[in-house]
Amino acid sequence: LAKSSGRATYEFFEPSMAANAYADLVLESELAHAIARDEFALYYQPQVDARTGALTGAEALLRWQHPQRGLLSPEAFIMVAERHRLMLPLGEWVMREAARQARIWHETGVAEVPIAVNLSSMQFRLASFARSVATVLEQAGVPGTWLELELTERMLTEDLSGVPETLASLRALGLHISVDDFGTGYTSLSHLTLLPLDKLKIDQSFVAGLPDDEGSVAITRAMLQMAKGLGLRVSAEGVRSSAQWEALALWGCDEVQGEAIGAPMSAAAFEAWLRGRVSTIGA
Numbered sequence: 001l002a003k004s005s006g007r008a009t010y011e012f013f014e015p016s017m018a019a020n021a022y023a024d025l026v027l028e029s030e031l032a033h034a035i036a037r038d039e040f041a042l043y044y045q046p047q048v049d050a051r052t053g054a055l056t057g058a059e060a061l062l063r064w065q066h067p068q069r070g071l072l073s074p075e076a077f078i079m080v081a082e083r084h085r086l087m088l089p090l091g092e093w094v095m096r097e098a099a100r101q102a103r104i105w106h107e108t109g110v111a112e113v114p115i116a117v118n119l120s121s122m123q124f125r126l127a128s129f130a131r132s133v134a135t136v137l138e139q140a141g142v143p144g145t146w147l148e149l150e151l152t153e154r155m156l157t158e159d160l161s162g163v164p165e166t167l168a169s170l171r172a173l174g175l176h177i178s179v180d181d182f183g184t185g186y187t188s189l190s191h192l193t194l195l196p197l198d199k200l201k202i203d204q205s206f207v208a209g210l211p212d213d214e215g216s217v218a219i220t221r222a223m224l225q226m227a228k229g230l231g232l233r234v235s236a237e238g239v240r241s242s243a244q245w246e247a248l249a250l251w252g253c254d255e256v257q258g259e260a261i262g263a264p265m266s267a268a269a270f271e272a273w274l275r276g277r278v279s280t281i282g283a
């Protein structure tokens with residue numbers, strides 16, 4: 001018996017799988033300590049008015065300054081964090097840190113714009129989520145209007161029970177709600193009219209084909225028209241060229257975000273970037 005199960009185990013665990021599982025385990029235990037060790041940071045990417053170029057917001061993007069592996073992007077660790085429920089304390093850290101930064105930037109007059117925070121569905125599905133946001137705001141001493149929340153389409157396509165109530169509570173606190181990566185999921189279009197939303201963020205995969213690819217143009221313009229009809233603001237992500245920016249502005253896109261404007265930066269670099277823009281305009 002032992003022999004046959006031993007063989008089965010051997011067949012199942014190919015060396016690469018074992019290596020992955022081990023890497024996962026290491027990552028998990030490192031993640032569990034990373035908050036206490038203060039290894040996380042938020043980077044900020046500017047969002048600007050598509051017509052005037054004026055700053056309209058900053059998206060907070062999570063980074064992990066790993067002691068051996070350097071600066072890690074969320075793709076390298078978010079899935080592991082979600083699998084092991086570490087996303088809950090980490091998500092709360094992100095919210096507190098964004099609120100703290102919003103307070104500094106508003107009070108010093110550096111950037112009086114909202115900071116957009118990405119949510120994981122694990123966070124958003126907690127019955128206590130809206131209450132925990134209220135607590136974070138209270139403790140940081142900031143009004144809800146200084147933060148924005150980005151949900152992905154998947155959070156609006158799964159079971160919707162409790163979602164309208166959560167969104168209504170968040171909006172009552174003053175937070176605006178955006179749908180991130182729009183166009184890549186399967187949002188029932190009727191949900192867009194039923195749910196209290198403020199903004200759609202067109203996914204970068206569509207923006208990448210602009211301004212020449214006919215399919216990308218057709219889909220982008222259709223999304224813009226639909227959003228306008230529903231009274232939603234529209235932002236485009238992953239804008240990498242001025243040709244893309246110009247096309248989006250021409251078609252009525254409200255905001256743009258991407259390398260053509262500014263990459264995600266540390267808080268200090270973001271402040272320097274803002275000062276640089278002001279002095280360029282002044283020159």
Ligand code: C2E
Pocket residue numbers: 045060061062073074075078091094117118119120150180181237238239240257258259260263264
């Ligand atoms: P997202 O929210 O859709 O964020 C946009 C991603 O596109 C960011 O990647 C950003 O760095 C990247 N990006 C921005 N402009 C350009 C561009 O012009 N060209 C290209 N190629 N890429 C651009 P990042 O920071 O690696 O984040 C990846 C994803 O991780 C985010 O996608 C978001 O879904 C998730 N994420 C980030 N921070 C958090 C967080 O605090 N909590 C949760 N739950 N998820 C987060």
Ligand code: MG
Pocket residue numbers: 059118150180
């Ligand atoms: Mg986002």
Ligand code: MG
Pocket residue numbers: 180181201203204237
């Ligand atoms: Mg996105």
Ligand code: MG
Pocket residue numbers: 181
């Ligand atoms: Mg994305």
